[in-house]
Amino acid sequence: MEHKHPQPNSINLSSATDENLFVALKNGDSAALSILFNRHGRLVYGLALKILADSQEAEDLTQEIFLTLWSKASSNPDCRFFVRYLVTMTRSRAIDKLRTRTRQLKLVEKWGQTMTTEAAPELTPLEQASFAERSGRIHNALAQLPEKQLQVIELAYNQGLSQSEIAKQIDIPLGTVKTCTRQGLLKLKRILLDSDLSIYE
């Protein structure tokens, strides 16, 4: 495959949809990779950091995700729903890494060792303000969910737990975790997207 350099198409690509950027990626255009990172790098890194609680590992995983997008784009069948694809891939790989690390930690503990968790990097005042705004909106929406739906969504996406871990932690069947997650997402859609529409009314 012939790969293009980022400069020539950057202007046209910056307004392209994720779907079109993914097609450009399939055709070896690294400018598309750059734009996809600027759009979704924060989401991938943030989610990886939530689950792994280690900034270096989160950086490594973010690189891995975007380089996989790049190297496997031509053989990747479908990225029609790009955010879903990124979230699914990030969660699944981060949880795998966590399991690997847990196995290694157990080995360390066996030899009488301990490790300390790295502190999260401090935010700049601008980042703090931006986070407070986004966070406030989401927390208002979450507060309108029934308790179980709120719990499963918070545990899945703010604490990075897998569905089976959530079932164990709050002591409900796995099927209930699934139902609550789906119903919670549908209710959040009504709350968040309806409130978006009401701005224009």
Added chain:
Amino acid sequence: MNKSLDPEYIKNLAAGFVVDDLTPEEAQEFSLLLDEHPELINEVDDLQEVLRQVLDGFTEVEAPAHLLPQILEQAEASVTQPPMVKGSSLGVATLKPRRWTKVAGGIAALFMVSFGVDNYRLRQNLSIVTADNQRLRQDVVQAQVVKTMLQNDETRLFTFKGVNAKDKSSGSIVINPEQQKAVMVFRNLPAPPPGYVYLLWTIVKSEKLPCGEVKPYSWGNASYELPFTLQMYQEFSHPQFSGLIVTMETDANVSRPTGTVVMQSSHI
């Protein structure tokens, strides 16, 4: 009421699809529903946007600024170099060493952890090399198939080129109806946009007859052995066979072309 047509049930499946917790049966059912009801795409897009907003609200940090240049550097390097050799899981270097700074003693256990990490990365590198080898092996096998076919005087060659003047795609089909072998080799053929497929058609008695989907293992420059049926081979030998076209379609099963012609045979 049929469960599959219940709007609440469909919404529930759409939500399960977005959070990736559908059972294999549900996934299959939802995939069919998406094909039959393209309007569902909007529902999935909306739910995906909600998931993005939720994650955005939970995310307190920005991706470090140095990550993008590193990713681009490695992506560019992977184009010009074989993609493993160095240290990371994707076969490229520059990932900073892990900060195992606070491990409290115990050199023997540290060695075991390091060994575990290296082993994990080696296994990941190995899977990438294996995939690349597989691709190279496919190229070699295709080249050998074409070479053998060209040594046979029953083999025929059809060349293609893009119909658009700006389109630089081109290719050939090497076919031997006696041996029932057909290989398509192409250059600069971009991947079809999401939701589209390329279909190949023979033109016999001015009728366009389906010859299946053009679906190689990679796009750009590649070769692809066409899974023709006996009927398709016979069409190539038909006295009123007059050419070939490749169209871009939304449905892989259409019985006659409805989409844009992207390539056509330039010489019979």
